[in-house]
Amino acid sequence: MSAPIKYFFLIVFSVLTLMSTAQKVLLHRKSAALFQRNETAQSMSNAGSWFYTRTTLLGSVLPIEQSGDFDIAYPGCFFFGNDHRFTRPLGRHFSLGWGLGFQLLTYGIKQQSGNILSNQVIYKRQSLNTYALPLDFFVRQHITQKSNTLGWYWDFGWKGCWNFYQLLISQEELDPSIHQGVGRRHIYNSRLDYVSRWAQFGVLRIGKGHMAVGVMHRFTHFFKSSSSIYSGQLLPDLPRWIGTLEFTFWNRNKSAKKDEDEL
Amino acid sequence: MPRTVITILCVLYLSSGQAQLRDCWLFLSPSTSPEEIELSECKIEGYSVWFHALAVSGTQNPSFYECSMIDSLQCYSTELWPCQLSRDITDTTIIEESSSSFDTTGIVSDAMDSTWNIPNVSDWEVTGDVSVKYEQLEMMQGYDWIHTGFNGDGVKIAVLDAGFEGFMNDSAFQHLIEAGAILDTYDFVKKDNNVFHSSNHGTQVMACLSGIQKEEGTEAQYLGLATCAQYLLARAEQSFSGRLVKEVNFINALEWAVNKGAHIITSSLIFGEQLYTRQQMNGKSLISLAAEKAYEKNVLVLNSAGNSDQNHWEILGAPGDAEHVLTIGACEWNGLKSSFSSVGPTADWRPKPDLIARGSVFVTSNNVFTTESGTSFSCPLVAGFAACVMQLHPDWSAEKVRSELLQSATLFPYRDYAHGYGIPQAGYFLFPSDLPPSDSATFHLEMMSDQVVEVVVHYKEVTNLQAEDEEIVEDPDTEVPEDENHLLYVQLLDSLGRIVEYWTVVPEGKMGGLYDISGVPGGALKVYYKKYIQQMDFR
Numbered sequence: 095m096s097a098p099i100k101y102f103f104l105i106v107f108s109v110l111t112l113m114s115t116a117q118k119v120l121l122h123r124k125s126a127a128l129f130q131r132n133e134t135a136q137s138m139s140n141a142g143s144w145f146y147t148r149t150t151l152l153g154s155v156l157p158i159e160q161s162g163d164f165d166i167a168y169p170g171c172f173f174f175g176n177d178h179r180f181t182r183p184l185g186r187h188f189s190l191g192w193g194l195g196f197q198l199l200t201y202g203i204k205q206q207s208g209n210i211l212s213n214q215v216i217y218k219r220q221s222l223n224t225y226a227l228p229l230d231f232f233v234r235q236h237i238t239q240k241s242n243t244l245g246w247y248w249d250f251g252w253k254g255c256w257n258f259y260q261l262l263i264s265q266e267e268l269d270p271s272i273h274q275g276v277g278r279r280h281i282y283n284s285r286l287d288y289v290s291r292w293a294q295f296g297v298l299r300i301g302k303g304h305m306a307v308g309v310m311h312r313f314t315h316f317f318k319s320s321s322s323i324y325s326g327q328l329l330p331d332l333p334r335w336i337g338t339l340e341f342t343f344w345n346r347n348k349s350a351k352k353d354e355d356e357l
Numbered sequence: 358m359p360r361t362v363i364t365i366l367c368v369l370y371l372s373s374g375q376a377q378l379r380d381c382w383l384f385l386s387p388s389t390s391p392e393e394i395e396l397s398e399c400k401i402e403g404y405s406v407w408f409h410a411l412a413v414s415g416t417q418n419p420s421f422y423e424c425s426m427i428d429s430l431q432c433y434s435t436e437l438w439p440c441q442l443s444r445d446i447t448d449t450t451i452i453e454e455s456s457s458s459f460d461t462t463g464i465v466s467d468a469m470d471s472t473w474n475i476p477n478v479s480d481w482e483v484t485g486d487v488s489v490k491y492e493q494l495e496m497m498q499g500y501d502w503i504h505t506g507f508n509g510d511g512v513k514i515a516v517l518d519a520g521f522e523g524f525m526n527d528s529a530f531q532h533l534i535e536a537g538a539i540l541d542t543y544d545f546v547k548k549d550n551n552v553f554h555s556s557n558h559g560t561q562v563m564a565c566l567s568g569i570q571k572e573e574g575t576e577a578q579y580l581g582l583a584t585c586a587q588y589l590l591a592r593a594e595q596s597f598s599g600r601l602v603k604e605v606n607f608i609n610a611l612e613w614a615v616n617k618g619a620h621i622i623t624s625s626l627i628f629g630e631q632l633y634t635r636q637q638m639n640g641k642s643l644i645s646l647a648a649e650k651a652y653e654k655n656v657l658v659l660n661s662a663g664n665s666d667q668n669h670w671e672i673l674g675a676p677g678d679a680e681h682v683l684t685i686g687a688c689e690w691n692g693l694k695s696s697f698s699s700v701g702p703t704a705d706w707r708p709k710p711d712l713i714a715r716g717s718v719f720v721t722s723n724n725v726f727t728t729e730s731g732t733s734f735s736c737p738l739v740a741g742f743a744a745c746v747m748q749l750h751p752d753w754s755a756e757k758v759r760s761e762l763l764q765s766a767t768l769f770p771y772r773d774y775a776h777g778y779g780i781p782q783a784g785y786f787l788f789p790s791d792l793p794p795s796d797s798a799t800f801h802l803e804m805m806s807d808q809v810v811e812v813v814v815h816y817k818e819v820t821n822l823q824a825e826d827e828e829i830v831e832d833p834d835t836e837v838p839e840d841e842n843h844l845l846y847v848q849l850l851d852s853l854g855r856i857v858e859y860w861t862v863v864p865e866g867k868m869g870g871l872y873d874i875s876g877v878p879g880g881a882l883k884v885y886y887k888k889y890i891q892q893m894d895f896r
Contacts, residue, residue: 117870120693120844121861125774128672129636129704245598 170202509583509744515614518559629674687716812869
């Protein structure tokens with residue numbers, strides 16, 4: 095038996111011997127570090143400090159209005175947002191808040207003959223996406239008093255968005271008589287000069303703890319006039335109402351650290 | 358439009374200034390009546406008779422000395438906790454006295470003798486693990502209480518919880534309702550007498566105290582031990598209310614229970630995470646001080662430890678940190694701490710919890726039997742146990758009952774921060790002469806080096822346990838068989854006697870483990886196994 099194999103069996107044998115006689119540890123705790131953490135309680139009113147939360151928003155365009163000449167495919171509409179929000183109590187009933195974030199808004203557009211965005215081509219599917227950086231301000235009324243987001247609350251506010259990227263995705267089925275084989279073709283058109291770079295929303299939401307539901311209404315027109323499309327006329331607007339489901343998270347210890355420092 | 362909105366928001370922000378909201382307890386001078394107090398721009402949430410203090414929320418006035426109506430006012434701000442109290446509130450005179458002796462007139466059992474009509478439960482819905490209902494009492498030898506006729510008769514138990522929804526319609530409690538054993542109820546959140554709403558948590562707690570399941574053709578199955586006790590039910594907490602409101606409601610509920618003559622107060626409400634810091638879990642919160650007040654009035658107070666061991670908080674909450682409150686953790690079938698059960702010690706290093714009981718229990722709510730887990734349910738199991746002790750010894754004070762409960766536990770006098778003294782045993786009270794011997798060595802400690810100690814387990818085969826001439830066969834060379842499931846408890850103490858590290862292990866073979874003692878110069882290693890305790894000091 096060569097030396098390496100000998101050592102291998104020796105190690106395996108030693109490990110197995112130890113395992114066969116070792117006790118089974120069910121519980122092992124160290125107490126020394128329990129109270130060494132630098133922390134303080136969640137301030138229920140959090141007065142005089144900004145309370146930081148992270149919020150993920152999921153939602154869609156609400157089919158509560160006609161959209162001019164565009165026929166919207168609502169299953170193809172989607173809204174996603176990620177906000178970093180800060181709230182500061184103004185009293186027992188109200189807080190002031192602001193936030194920065196990212197949001198993606200996708201409109202699914204159902205194709206019809208003679209529609210505007212397709213240059214007379216009937217696509218199987220078409221979606222218009224805007225990627226935006228929102229800045230929002232809101233006033234929060236605490237239904238459950240003296241809470242940050244621990245109890246019931248409702249917010250109303252304003253959100254301004256800078257659409258830094260726009261993307262029109264058109265999908266068509268390949269015609270085997272023209273193309274080779276059957277398949278799909280996606281056409282990506284970006285940096286659209288007929289989509290407004292700025293958007294403003296009114297925001298209303300009601301929440302409890304980590305969850306909230308809300309609606310956003312766009313005050314501004316989605317499009318702007320461009321000589322490159324629709325003979326320089328303003329395109330018909332897209333639906334303005336968006337419904338959201340929000341999930342909010344916060345780090346209690348970090349948020350309360352400031353309180354401790356003030357003590 | 359956006360310009361207008363931004364302007365409004367800026368004005369609101371600037372006008373907010375540096376407003377400092379305060380939730381405070383105002384301790385009034387003895388000569389000041391709470392009715393004299395009028396505070397503007399803030400809300401008086403409540404008043405504590407024991408502390409002669411007003412709970413005031415939402416004031417923007419940082420100094421209550423400016424309130425001219427209040428003479429010799431002393432402010433205690435929960436926002437600025439911990440702060441020095443300007444007078445010793447532990448010396449506060451309790452206004453209303455409660456009875457200190459137990460009433461053992463037995464009105465419930467008398468009524469039950471004639472009116473008990475344990476319902477046929479053919480229409481009850483049963484879900485969950487039915488076998489658990491046996492364990493939850495048997496682990497405390499609870500069936501010894503039942504078989505010897507002890508059921509908490511004559512003992513008044515106050516249950517403080519978040520609501521008792523479905524209690525009145527639940528078949529498991531009809532014996533109490535028909536016997537008039539629900540002496541009084543009060544909702545401290547809504548300030549009325551209806552507590553049977555908002556949450557079924559209290560109903561499930563009551564099941565662990567007094568629930569009875571009766572299946573067709575079988576004997577009644579007891580879910581708790583205090584089936585003939587009398588009850589005071591208080592709704593003392595509302596989710597999402599602020600800390601001050603929670604404190605007011607709980608303290609008022611304690612005061613109410615004591616004034617109603619309760620002998621036992623059991624609460625499965627835990628005030629810790631999100632309300633206090635862990636450093637504040639030192640028994641000095643008003644909630645804990647109020648629980649101590651109740652204990653001083655000869656009332657046994659039990660509180661669940663909490664279910665926070667698997668999250669950031671880990672430790673128990675108030676009032677479980679109060680010195681004389683019996684803090685109850687939860688355990689598994691084998692006596693090992695449940696994974697969720699909060700651990701001790703308190704922030705000032707007093708050992709807690711005190712006792713443990715089964716943490717996965719069989720409960721009922723709205724006629725649905727199911728299993729639930731939590732220290733919320735282990736606490737009322739021990740409260741029912743304590744009621745039986747009080748029934749057996751009506752002359753014992755709360756202090757005596759507490760002390761004996763601790764001594765009856767499985768691990769006593771060993772304790773750690775996870776299991777306390779272990780599970781209380783009815784045999785200690787009912788059959789004291791049958792207690793097993795505890796003076797024979799079941800292991801020995803060997804110093805492997807200056808830094809490592811080995812625990813070597815002795816295998817003992819005990820035969821003929823029931824007979825007086827039991828035979829113990831001991832062979833140090835024999836390994837512990839695999840089917841032995843006794844747990845071995847080890848703890849490392851520092852020079853101040855604090856447990857800095859502890860283990861619970863199952864020995865395999867003779868191996869009880871190797872323990873590094875290098876981190877505790879001047880400390881000690883303490884080991885418990887099968888009722889035998891040995892301590893090795895490193896001095």
